[in-house]
Amino acid sequence: MADGSTDPQYRFGTLCTTTQDAAHRDQYGASSMPVYLSATFKGLPGAEFDYSRSGNPTRTVLQNHLSALQGCRHSYALSSGMACLDVITRLVRANERIVAGNDLYGGTNRLLGILRTTYDIQVDHVDTTDAGIFERHLQRCADDHAQGRAGPVTMVLLESPTNPLIQICDIARFVQLVRQYVPEALVVVDNTMLSPYLMRPLDMGVDLVYDSGTKYLSGHHDIMAGVIATNRDDLAQRVYFLINSVGNGLAPHDCFLLLRGIKTLALRMDRMQENAMQVAHFLESLGFRVNYPGLRSHRGYAVHRRLARGPGSVMSFETGDKELSARIVAAVKLWGVSVSFGCVNSLITMPCLMSHASIDPKVRAERGMPENLIRACVGIEDVRDLLADLTQALLAAGAIRQRGVGADGSAEYERVPVQDEMEVLRAQLRSASLEHTPQPAVPDSLVVSAPGKVILFGEHAVVHGVTAIAAATAMRCYGRVSPRGDRLLRLEMPDIDLGIEWALDTLPWDAAAGAAEAPSELDEALVQRLLPLTAHYPDGDRRQAASLAFLYLYVHLGHASGAGQTFQLRSSLPISAGLGSSAAVSSCLASLMLFTHGRLQMPVHADAPLPRTDVTTVNRWAFVAEKVIHGQPSGVDNTVATHGGAIAFTRAVPSNALTENRLKPISGFDALRLLITDTGVARNTKALVAGVSAQKEQEPERVQAAFDTIQLIADEAQELLEPRPGAEAPSRAATLERLGRLLDLNHLQLVQLGVGHPVLETVRKTCAAPPHRLHAKLTGAGGGGCAITLIRDDLSTAQVDALLQSLATHGFTTYETEVGGPGLGVLRASAADGLAQASRFLDVPASQLADWAAASGTWTFA
Numbered sequence: 017m018a019d020g021s022t023d024p025q026y027r028f029g030t031l032c033t034t035t036q037d038a039a040h041r042d043q044y045g046a047s048s049m050p051v052y053l054s055a056t057f058k059g060l061p062g063a064e065f066d067y068s069r070s071g072n073p074t075r076t077v078l079q080n081h082l083s084a085l086q087g088c089r090h091s092y093a094l095s096s097g098m099a100c101l102d103v104i105t106r107l108v109r110a111n112e113r114i115v116a117g118n119d120l121y122g123g124t125n126r127l128l129g130i131l132r133t134t135y136d137i138q139v140d141h142v143d144t145t146d147a148g149i150f151e152r153h154l155q156r157c158a159d160d161h162a163q164g165r166a167g168p169v170t171m172v173l174l175e176s177p178t179n180p181l182i183q184i185c186d187i188a189r190f191v192q193l194v195r196q197y198v199p200e201a202l203v204v205v206d207n208t209m210l211s212p213y214l215m216r217p218l219d220m221g222v223d224l225v226y227d228s229g230t231k232y233l234s235g236h237h238d239i240m241a242g243v244i245a246t247n248r249d250d251l252a253q254r255v256y257f258l259i260n261s262v263g264n265g266l267a268p269h270d271c272f273l274l275l276r277g278i279k280t281l282a283l284r285m286d287r288m289q290e291n292a293m294q295v296a297h298f299l300e301s302l303g304f305r306v307n308y309p310g311l312r313s314h315r316g317y318a319v320h321r322r323l324a325r326g327p328g329s330v331m332s333f334e335t336g337d338k339e340l341s342a343r344i345v346a347a348v349k350l351w352g353v354s355v356s357f358g359c360v361n362s363l364i365t366m367p368c369l370m371s372h373a374s375i376d377p378k379v380r381a382e383r384g385m386p387e388n389l390i391r392a393c394v395g396i397e398d399v400r401d402l403l404a405d406l407t408q409a410l411l412a413a414g415a416i417r418q419r420g421v422g423a424d425g426s427a428e429y430e431r432v433p434v435q436d437e438m439e440v441l442r443a444q445l446r447s448a449s450l451e452h453t454p455q456p457a458v459p460d461s462l463v464v465s466a467p468g469k470v471i472l473f474g475e476h477a478v479v480h481g482v483t484a485i486a487a488a489t490a491m492r493c494y495g496r497v498s499p500r501g502d503r504l505l506r507l508e509m510p511d512i513d514l515g516i517e518w519a520l521d522t523l524p525w526d527a528a529a530g531a532a533e534a535p536s537e538l539d540e541a542l543v544q545r546l547l548p549l550t551a552h553y554p555d556g557d558r559r560q561a562a563s564l565a566f567l568y569l570y571v572h573l574g575h576a577s578g579a580g581q582t583f584q585l586r587s588s589l590p591i592s593a594g595l596g597s598s599a600a601v602s603s604c605l606a607s608l609m610l611f612t613h614g615r616l617q618m619p620v621h622a623d624a625p626l627p628r629t630d631v632t633t634v635n636r637w638a639f640v641a642e643k644v645i646h647g648q649p650s651g652v653d654n655t656v657a658t659h660g661g662a663i664a665f666t667r668a669v670p671s672n673a674l675t676e677n678r679l680k681p682i683s684g685f686d687a688l689r690l691l692i693t694d695t696g697v698a699r700n701t702k703a704l705v706a707g708v709s710a711q712k713e714q715e716p717e718r719v720q721a722a723f724d725t726i727q728l729i730a731d732e733a734q735e736l737l738e739p740r741p742g743a744e745a746p747s748r749a750a751t752l753e754r755l756g757r758l759l760d761l762n763h764l765q766l767v768q769l770g771v772g773h774p775v776l777e778t779v780r781k782t783c784a785a786p787p788h789r790l791h792a793k794l795t796g797a798g799g800g801g802c803a804i805t806l807i808r809d810d811l812s813t814a815q816v817d818a819l820l821q822s823l824a825t826h827g828f829t830t831y832e833t834e835v836g837g838p839g840l841g842v843l844r845a846s847a848a849d850g851l852a853q854a855s856r857f858l859d860v861p862a863s864q865l866a867d868w869a870a871a872s873g874t875w876t877f878a
Contacts, residue, residue: 028213029282031084037077049077051272069263074271081275085212086245087219090252092259093243093266093274097208097228098123100242103258104171104204104224107251110136111167113157115201117144117185119178119385122373124206128173138166144174144185145316147193147874148844154197169198175206176215177320180332180367180391181384182307184316187323189870191221202251208232208358213285215324218247224255229266231358234277235284239270284360284396288329291362291402292394294745296331297738298403302416303431305334312661312681315625318838318877321687322870329394330357332367334386335415336436341366341388343413350397350405357393362402364392400744426740458614460499463843463857465492465869466603468589469596469656470690470795470804470835473730473762476708476769477723478650481669483730485682485737486652487662487835489692493587493597494865495604496857497612500580507566508584509601510858512591514559516552523549523567525576534636535572538643542568558592565598565644566605569637573609583608584857588865590694590829594701594796599653602641603840607634611842619842619876631840631878634658647702655679660839660878664734682738688755689807691783691816693792693823693830695775697800704771704797711770722765729758729765748809756791756806763793771798778826779803788819807832839878843869 026034042050052073057065065071075093082091094100101124108114108131116128118141131137142153160166172194176185187205194203204224205217211232217225227233229241246252259265266274289310296308306313309320310327320327335341345353351364368380368387380387394402407429410416419430467488474484500506506517524545546567553560566583585604589597610616616630638654652665662682668674712719736755739745746754763780766772776794783790783805792805807816816832823830860868869875 028085032213032281033279034084037080040073040077040080049074049272049275051268053268068268069265070260072265072268072271074268074275075266078266078271078275081278082243082245085278085281086225087212087216088225088245089247089249090255091243091245092255093229093241093271094259095242095264095266095270096240097206097226097230097242098127099264100226100228100244101127101206103244103255103262103264104226105131106258107202107254108137108171111138112170113138113140113161113167114171114173115140115142115153115157115169116173117175117178118142119144119181119183120173120175121179121206121208122367124173124175144176144178144190145183147186147189150185150190151193151197151873154193158197169201171202171204172198173204173206175209176323177209177309177316177328177330179209179330180389182309182314182330182332184309184314184320184323186319186870187217187222188220192871195221209330210324210326210328211281211285211358212245213282214326214328218245220323223248224251228358229274231356232285233281233358234274235280235358235360236277237356237359237361239273239277241266241270241274285326285329287396288394289326290748291396291399292327292329292331294399294739295392295394295402295406298406299331299333302410302429307332312836312838315877318875321834321837330391331394332389332391334436335388335390336434338388340413340415340434341390342369344409344415345390347409347412348405349408350401351392351409357391359393360396362393362395362397364390367391422740424740459612459618461497462608462611463494463496463872464604464607464611465494465841465843465875466600466607466657467492467596467660467837467839468600469653470692471652472662472795472804472835473733473758474726475794475796475798476705476766476771477726478652478665478667479648479705479708480712480723481667481672481674482723482727483664483666483734484650484652485662485664485730485733486656487682487688488656488660488837488839489589489595489690489835490833490837490866491588491595491692491831492841492866492869493585493589493600493604493657494857494869495586495601495608496584497608498582498584500582502580504580505570505574506580506582507563508582508858509559509562509586511585511587511862512559512562514553514562516550516559516563518549518567520574520576520578520580523571523574523576525571528572531572534633534640538568538640542571543644546571561645562598562601565602565641568644569602569605569609569641572640573606573613573615573637575613578613581612586857586860586862586865588862590692590802590831592698592801594699594794594798594801595692596653596657596796598645599638599642599649599657602638602645602654603634603657606637606641607840607842610634610637619844626840626842626876626878628878631658634840646705648705651677656839658840658878660837662737662836664730682734687834687836688752689809689832689834691790691792691805691807691819691823691830691832692795693779693803693805693828695773695779695800695802695828697773697775699773699797699799699801701797704799708769708771719769722769726762726765729762733758752806752808756808759791759793759804759806766794766798773798773800775800775826775828776803779805779823779828782822782826783819785822788815790819841869841875841877843872844874844876 055068078093079091128139132139143149157169161168202223205222207225208228208231225245227243229243293310296306300306308331351362354363355370416429418427420428422428468491469486471486478484503520504517508515527542550560550563589595591597635658642649642654664680666678668677736751780792783792790805792803795802795804820830
């Protein structure tokens with residue numbers, strides 16, 4: 017840093033505060049860049065600065081600083097975000113075509129309308145939440161141009177999240193599609209909703225990115241500003257020429273203010289997101305439909321999590337009644353009623369009356385924008401005050417009512433039912449759509465996926481009625497089914513060297529075919545009839561268990577008179593390591609059979625997750641397969657594999673007086689980074705579970721004391737992961753530290769239950785050693801298998817890499833992942849037909865399966 021340049025190795029928060037520019041060092045060593053208010057500069061032709069419209073020292077330092085934050089070659093500061101879009105759209109000529117999203121900022125819609133009506137530029141608005149719809153539209157555009165029916169697509173304009181419906185588009189995937197179908201088109205992204213702190217679209221191959229600097233970048237709503245960024249030298253020259261020609265570069269004093277605001281960007285956004293998560297969770301807990309990508313209920317949650325490092329601080333929610341929404345907005349006191357967002361102060365508005373009022377109401381309805389929609393832009397105030405003000409406004413408006421008092425003496429609220437205007441409209445649209453759209457055919461080819469799981473707390477004890485907390489991992493199992501031209505049934509699992517086939521006529525169809533519901537108990541007689549069909553593999557071999565579970569499901573869900581099928585399964589999960597690989601496989605097999613045999617209907621609407629009733633059906637059949645494999649599974653693994661996210665699961669047993677299993681989704685917690693270490697030591701889950709049960713019979717008091725302690729640990733962990741709305745939550749660092757201590761305590765209880773192993777202690781000792789000082793525990797059945805290690809946020813990449821090397825010296829295989837992702841996923845049939853050929857599915861390395869899946873088309877998740 018001796019030369020005053022910005023070190024590219026610094027993290028983003030440090031880069032925000034580091035505004036030195038070696039080429040433009042202040043002659044007096046000012047710690048903040050001075051404001052050069054001069055309109056002209058003296059000097060001979062060829063000097064860097066001559067006229068402030070063309071260039072100004074304060075603006076140049078700002079632009080170089082913005083390039084460091086964007087990680088790009090060129091940045092330009094303009095007078096507003098709309099000035100940026102105006103410059104960018106000037107790159108499009110008459111008779112050319114722009115493809116844009118159908119949920120855009122109101123000003124963007126207005127400018128695109130001017131281009132369409134005044135400058136003879138065709139503008140198409142497309143649903144950008146569905147890659148399949150987007151791909152088909154691009155293909156039609158390319159065909160139109162090739163056949164002379166329309167001009168070429170020269171620009172694709174995207175927002176993610178969109179404003180105000182907070183929808184997510186897969187920018188990385190869309191860039192690939194644009195390059196495939198309209199390669200000459202520029203991909204432009206409005207990144208205002210996230211800022212470069214949370215997402216850098218240029219890293220995904222986007223050509224141009226623009227932000228309204230009025231929002232997050234400045235953060236105080238005291239200037240108007242815009243930013244354009246690109247890595248392409250040719251575009252940079254054209255953009256600069258237009259800015260200089262039009263004269264809409266940012267004024268020097270505003271450049272100074274923007275430089276000052278950027279210094280606290282990371283700090284502000286961290287607080288805003290922390291507050292926003294609590295507000296979103298509060299509203300969702302009351303029963304409002306909340307659009308916020310930090311919630312696992314958001315249909316774009318998985319895509320957004322892959323593309324961005326945070327959900328931002330803008331959300332919207334529906335009340336069901338326009339007048340009710342107006343009363344809520346009118347009743348707030350702390351929240352400011354205003355357009356815009358990204359300010360340190362929290363703002364609230366009804367977009368259809370303010371920011372998007374310029375869009376025709378009919379168009380708003382066609383795009384699914386409820387008139388009762390409220391947009392909330394969360395600031396940096398104390399979140400307890402924000403929630404208190406929102407609560408009083410909801411009460412005053414009649415949107416909620418008190419239903420009682422909690423154990424801690426705090427009031428509890430519930431939503432007052434209303435006839436939802438938008439749900440009525442959605443139902444009418446769905447009805448009209450179904451009248452004109454044939455029901456989806458039963459697919460003969462299909463690709464699905466399901467996640468693995470880690471049990472964070474409560475394994476073994478969960479079998480006996482203690483609460484377990486489990487979460488889905490980012491590592492998944494993938495299944496594919498394809499038709500055959502013969503009467504053979506084939507199962508392939510190359511990851512465990514399984515390949516076997518049967519003649520359909522040899523299966524015992526008379527025993528179970530056509531069962532309407534998943535059986536609650538295994539039919540041991542059927543198992544015995546199926547065992548000879550798996551004799552290709554020895555007793556106790558995991559391939560035999562997988563084959564047996566597969567056949568047990570198939571004779572229930574298949575058809576004796578049907579055509580042959582080939583089922584293929586791949587996994588990025590380590591197999592038989594306690595990470596739920598068998599449950600992920602069971603979920604994939606159950607869903608493939610249910611969909612291809614007409615038991616479940618393929619998803620019709622791209623804008624909705626898989627129906628919960630369908631996911632529950634898959635879960636029940638996956639549990640049947642788990643029983644075949646494991647004997648007495650807890651039900652946790654298959655529940656996480658189908659529903660995803662994180663859950664607190666309590667099994668109904670006589671000792672806890674539950675009449676049915678209790679499953680409580682856990683939402684609202686930030687992603688947890690874990691190391692999953694596979695020790696490579698095989699273990700027998702059935703034997704370990706039976707051993708704990710035997711101990712309980714022999715020493716009931718000792719074992720029950722351990723179970724009671726594990727229940728207390730699970731309760732505290734759940735409170736840490738999902739604090740009560742309005743409660744003062746500990747800091748992120750304090751939460752991680754306490755969770756780590758709870759991991760240690762849970763592990764010790766499991767060791768005294770006899771399910772530990774020396775290799776697991778080696779993992780714990782290695783992770784706990786300086787400088788790492790991390791907490792670890794066994795996960796799953798124990799007795800070897802895997803351990804999980806909680807990674808603190810302050811651990812650097814170099815430190816994590818060093819720990820991975822240390823674990824590898826012991827012969828362990830370690831994976832870094834996050835927990836809490838989506839559950840069962842279905843690849844939409846149109847994409848599967850063209851992109852998921854068996855050869856590619858089988859040949860892609862396991863470590864690249866996630867990338868293969870993302871590139872294969874549009875996924876619909878639970």
